[in-house]
Amino acid sequence: MSLEEFKNRNVGEQSYRMLDLEHTPETGLGKFGQVAKRTVKGELFVGLWVTLREMKNALFGGKMHTIKYPLEKLPISPRYRAIHDMLRLLESGHYRCIGCGLCEKICISDCIKMDTRYDENQRKEVSEYTINFGRCIFCGYCAEVCPELAIVHGGRYETASEQRASFSLFEDMLTPIDALKQQKEFDGFGAVSPNADENIKKTPLAY
Amino acid sequence: MSNEITIKIDGIEYKTQEGEYILNAARANDIFIPAICYLTRCSPTLACRICLVEADGKRVYACNAKAKDGMEVTTTTEEILEERRAIMEVYDVNHPLQCGVCDQSGECELQNYTLELGVDSQSYMIPDTKRETIEWSSILHYDAGLCIVCERCTTVCKDMMGDSAIKTGPRGGEKLGKEQKSLMPKDAYAMWNKLQKSVIVPSNGTDQTNCSDCGECIAVCPVGALVSKDFVYTTNAWELKRVPATCAHCSSGCQIYYETKHTSIEDKTEKIYRVTNEWNYVSLCGAGRFGYDFENRVEGKDKEAFDRAVEALKKADTIKFNSVITNEEALMLQTLKDEFGKKLVNSDAYAFQQFLRAYSKPAGQILYGSDFKEIMKTDFVISVGASLRNDNPNARYAFNNIQKMNKGSGLYFHPIADSLISDMGKNIVTFAHKVGQEEAVLYLILDLFADKSKLAEDTIDYINSFHSTKTVIVKEKVMKSITETVTDKATGESKEITKKVPEMVEKEVEVDVNELVTLVGGDSKFADTFTKIMKKKETFSLIIGEDLYYHPKAKNLANLVALIETSCNMKVAMIPPKTNSLGVALICELDESEDGYVVGYNEIGDFEISALGSGDFDIPAMNQQEGTLTNMNKRVTPTNSALEYKGYELNDLMKSLGCNQDLTIDWTPLLASKRGFISANFDDLPNGYTNSGEENRGYALENLMKRDSDFEVNKFDDSIVLDGEIAYRCNPQRQFNDFTDKTHQIFESFSLYASPSKAKALGDKVEVNFGKESMVLGVVADDRMGGDIVSIPDFKSDKDVYSLFGRDRYKIVTIKKV
Numbered sequence A: 001m002s003l004e005e006f007k008n009r010n011v012g013e014q015s016y017r018m019l020d021l022e023h024t025p026e027t028g029l030g031k032f033g034q035v036a037k038r039t040v041k042g043e044l045f046v047g048l049w050v051t052l053r054e055m056k057n058a059l060f061g062g063k064m065h066t067i068k069y070p071l072e073k074l075p076i077s078p079r080y081r082a083i084h085d086m087l088r089l090l091e092s093g094h095y096r097c098i099g100c101g102l103c104e105k106i107c108i109s110d111c112i113k114m115d116t117r118y119d120e121n122q123r124k125e126v127s128e129y130t131i132n133f134g135r136c137i138f139c140g141y142c143a144e145v146c147p148e149l150a151i152v153h154g155g156r157y158e159t160a161s162e163q164r165a166s167f168s169l170f171e172d173m174l175t176p177i178d179a180l181k182q183q184k185e186f187d188g189f190g191a192v193s194p195n196a197d198e199n200i201k202k203t204p205l206a207y
Numbered sequence B: 001m002s003n004e005i006t007i008k009i010d011g012i013e014y015k016t017q018e019g020e021y022i023l024n025a026a027r028a029n030d031i032f033i034p035a036i037c038y039l040t041r042c043s044p045t046l047a048c049r050i051c052l053v054e055a056d057g058k059r060v061y062a063c064n065a066k067a068k069d070g071m072e073v074t075t076t077t078e079e080i081l082e083e084r085r086a087i088m089e090v091y092d093v094n095h096p097l098q099c100g101v102c103d104q105s106g107e108c109e110l111q112n113y114t115l116e117l118g119v120d121s122q123s124y125m126i127p128d129t130k131r132e133t134i135e136w137s138s139i140l141h142y143d144a145g146l147c148i149v150c151e152r153c154t155t156v157c158k159d160m161m162g163d164s165a166i167k168t169g170p171r172g173g174e175k176l177g178k179e180q181k182s183l184m185p186k187d188a189y190a191m192w193n194k195l196q197k198s199v200i201v202p203s204n205g206t207d208q209t210n211c212s213d214c215g216e217c218i219a220v221c222p223v224g225a226l227v228s229k230d231f232v233y234t235t236n237a238w239e240l241k242r243v244p245a246t247c248a249h250c251s252s253g254c255q256i257y258y259e260t261k262h263t264s265i266e267d268k269t270e271k272i273y274r275v276t277n278e279w280n281y282v283s284l285c286g287a288g289r290f291g292y293d294f295e296n297r298v299e300g301k302d303k304e305a306f307d308r309a310v311e312a313l314k315k316a317d318t319i320k321f322n323s324v325i326t327n328e329e330a331l332m333l334q335t336l337k338d339e340f341g342k343k344l345v346n347s348d349a350y351a352f353q354q355f356l357r358a359y360s361k362p363a364g365q366i367l368y369g370s371d372f373k374e375i376m377k378t379d380f381v382i383s384v385g386a387s388l389r390n391d392n393p394n395a396r397y398a399f400n401n402i403q404k405m406n407k408g409s410g411l412y413f414h415p416i417a418d419s420l421i422s423d424m425g426k427n428i429v430t431f432a433h434k435v436g437q438e439e440a441v442l443y444l445i446l447d448l449f450a451d452k453s454k455l456a457e458d459t460i461d462y463i464n465s466f467h468s469t470k471t472v473i474v475k476e477k478v479m480k481s482i483t484e485t486v487t488d489k490a491t492g493e494s495k496e497i498t499k500k501v502p503e504m505v506e507k508e509v510e511v512d513v514n515e516l517v518t519l520v521g522g523d524s525k526f527a528d529t530f531t532k533i534m535k536k537k538e539t540f541s542l543i544i545g546e547d548l549y550y551h552p553k554a555k556n557l558a559n560l561v562a563l564i565e566t567s568c569n570m571k572v573a574m575i576p577p578k579t580n581s582l583g584v585a586l587i588c589e590l591d592e593s594e595d596g597y598v599v600g601y602n603e604i605g606d607f608e609i610s611a612l613g614s615g616d617f618d619i620p621a622m623n624q625q626e627g628t629l630t631n632m633n634k635r636v637t638p639t640n641s642a643l644e645y646k647g648y649e650l651n652d653l654m655k656s657l658g659c660n661q662d663l664t665i666d667w668t669p670l671l672a673s674k675r676g677f678i679s680a681n682f683d684d685l686p687n688g689y690t691n692s693g694e695e696n697r698g699y700a701l702e703n704l705m706k707r708d709s710d711f712e713v714n715k716f717d718d719s720i721v722l723d724g725e726i727a728y729r730c731n732p733q734r735q736f737n738d739f740t741d742k743t744h745q746i747f748e749s750f751s752l753y754a755s756p757s758k759a760k761a762l763g764d765k766v767e768v769n770f771g772k773e774s775m776v777l778g779v780v781a782d783d784r785m786g787g788d789i790v791s792i793p794d795f796k797s798d799k800d801v802y803s804l805f806g807r808d809r810y811k812i813v814t815i816k817k818v
Helices: A003-007 A028-041 A043-060 A102-106 A141-145 A177-182 B022-028 B078-092 B109-116 B152-161 B178-183 B186-195 B216-220 B286-290 B303-315 B327-340 B347-363 B393-405 B419-423 B438-449 B457-464 B515-519 B526-533 B554-567 B581-587 B650-656 B669-673 B738-742 B756-762 B801-805
Strands: A083-086 A112-118 A124-131 A151-156 B004-009 B012-017 B052-055 B058-061 B072-074 B133-135 B140-143 B166-170 B198-202 B226-228 B241-246 B255-262 B270-276 B318-321 B343-345 B380-384 B409-413 B428-431 B467-487 B494-514 B540-544 B570-574 B598-601 B607-610 B627-630 B635-639 B687-689 B695-697 B726-729 B752-754 B765-769 B774-781 B790-792 B810-812 B814-817
Touching: A028 A043, A102 A112, A102 A141, A141 A151, B004 B022, B012 B022, B052 B078, B078 B109, B078 B186, B152 B166, B152 B216, B152 B393, B178 B186, B216 B226, B216 B286, B241 B635, B241 B687, B255 B687, B270 B286, B303 B607, B303 B650, B318 B327, B327 B343, B327 B581, B327 B627, B327 B650, B327 B669, B347 B554, B347 B570, B347 B581, B347 B801, B380 B393, B380 B438, B393 B409, B393 B540, B409 B419, B409 B438, B419 B428, B428 B526, B438 B457, B438 B515, B438 B554, B494 B515, B494 B526, B540 B554, B554 B570, B581 B627, B635 B695, B726 B801, B752 B756, B756 B774
Parallel strands: B004 B072, B318 B343, B318 B598, B380 B409, B380 B540, B409 B428, B540 B570, B598 B607, B726 B790, B752 B774
Antiparallel strands: A083 A151, A112 A124, B004 B012, B052 B058, B052 B072, B133 B140, B140 B226, B166 B198, B241 B255, B255 B270, B467 B494, B627 B635, B687 B695, B726 B810, B752 B790, B765 B774, B765 B814
């Protein structure tokens, strides 16, 4: 059908076809007869078919489609940008953050602050680290700029809390040391590309 | 000496001075030539070799090759780029990849040049050597791992500061294979060969530097190898706000940047993290660089204290202040004198003002004729009456720089021997004369340098009266001819042979004996030494120090200085005693003594207005206020507030006393009512340097000319020579006033300083008796000092050392052990 035909509003010129419908019953008996006929015919189950199939799968096939939120949560895309996680090094368990300050610098809503110091092991220690989640717009720049993939976006999307402070300290975001084995490598925004190895020029080493 | 020439750089003609290095000529004309190890005002090190250019077809190092008229310079060719890239690759070999935590935080020349030259892969390798991080002193933190051994730190320490406290030492690294030589460009190989052998070490053989802790090595470090101990890993450079200011500690008035950031996550108040400088053009001392946390923190405006302060000012007969004060504040105080007849007392500026006035009449100008920038360009420098190491860092740097850069010579006249000065160069003669003989010293200078036709008959006669001739027997080596007859054994022929044989002959020679030299403590060989150090010297300069202002014969000395300036073709500059003594001397009419009710302005008094936080009424410290300072280079330079100040300032008091200037800086243009100053708005004053190193800060004072009648110089007075136990009013290095004392990184104590032998004799603690009063002080040995004179600091105003010394800088005291 071309556009012109649609625009033609002179009813009668088009090739309309009348549907072959039954007459609507007018008497009480006639109406009863129509209901009885439709009931016996089983048209309802045509509509219910999908529902029933899924019910069977859920109840007997173990393919449940809903979860018991908040006791259960659905997995979320790695590209989703929720409350930050601070990751640890898998080998030593030490936090990955080196205190370079790039996340603090790049943060467009200026909500990341850190204090650093020279520690006893001649290393830069992050003595204090906060994110103000009242200001954070979850743009993901911090995770992208982080050279160590130490700050990443995690899956905690429930940002309602009695206190914002419950998210904003380093320790709260840091992988608990006993959950180190469950720590997942981040493959979202800012993560190393899968073919990174191919793009590296190797530096010769004299050892 | 300076002739303008034209050189072509990359095909375009530029004007420059003859004898200028190609690199400096290029920089002055905004042309980029990469260079890592070169420092303006210091000698070329030739460590990095990256400034390679082609001049008239030959490869030269731009930092080391002088521009010649008509020279054609090419800054980049294929070959040069290849060489430079190889050099940067070598620097990157084994350089720790810790840029993320490094304190240079991106302001790194290694990073910049690596990127500039497009180094994206590495072709060289060598096993790494473990290099330890060492704390050289309580200030200096050296991470040898990050060091690229460009030697900028050692160069600046030697050529500018004069401490020569660090040098290159063995690295213990793997030797470079010979086969490498054929595999890489030759300059890169030479640079690598040297790099692989050295690290920086303290030059005294220990792992602790013995220096003035100026931290200039930190400033010049192109990478993060040298950092101050307190700054390590505390903040990134980009977090810091840079506030251009003028250092408030001594009369050098160096341009500095206060770099501020919030204190911590909990504490949002601004804090100064460090002080940086334009190290190519100005060198700081330890006080300037590390003495920055002297701010006066107040909670808010204290109305009651304000009312009391107004009452006190109304009631005051005398206002006692010191020269750690801006020109604007000085003008306000002078207004109080003009309007209400208050007496103004300033111990450090008064003597200087008197001296300047005495000098200005015969000299025909209100200020000394030259400045320390000019002096730095001369090749013969004399210092009289200044303890150069302690009084003024920039005067000392100038003295040192002349020795190192201009192949210069120097004469140093001071009663206290100082080994730092004699270590600065071979052509320095030091005189440890007796206290009170400064007049004789100036006569000696007249004798040695004056154009006798410009001197009065009497003066010439007087000077000549010290000369006598003496016949001395000198032994001389003479070549004598001896004729011998030698018989040849083989042929039996005899021959006459003439030989020349050296022989010592005694000879009588008439020698001129200069009594003046002996008088000021010079040795008998001075005449010979003097002819030696005078060779090829063309420009002369004289530094006048504080001793002369506090001299009983100050007036005669001022006349002599003026006479030297007019008759000796010598550049003369004076060291103002404290921060803004010169400004105060020009702005205020000072009174000799205090009386009645005294309001102390950063000084002790019946009512104390103080920026130290201990007084009755708080005012902002120098890093919390705007204003101008007059420095020893006769410049009025602006300073800015780096930190917030919540309380009242002097201008608020002035407002309630009826002087209606809205802001403190509204007083800046009013300075024009004083001699030398011009009417300029504070906000129009620049504060920086141009690429060619020209100082573009504030404005220069006008040195008004005023010819006066003839004047006479008096003969010197031997009766004022001091003998006995002498105390000298002199601060240790890095301490200048209460404010430096307040800062946490300056810890030179308020003690008696003496040479090691004297300190040993005195013990740990002594009581110094000044006649009427006495004070108990700890004893500190200063291994640079020599002789028996002891130094007593004046940096604490509550000790009132000025009144103990009176109008003198040297005092006879009795010292006994406690």
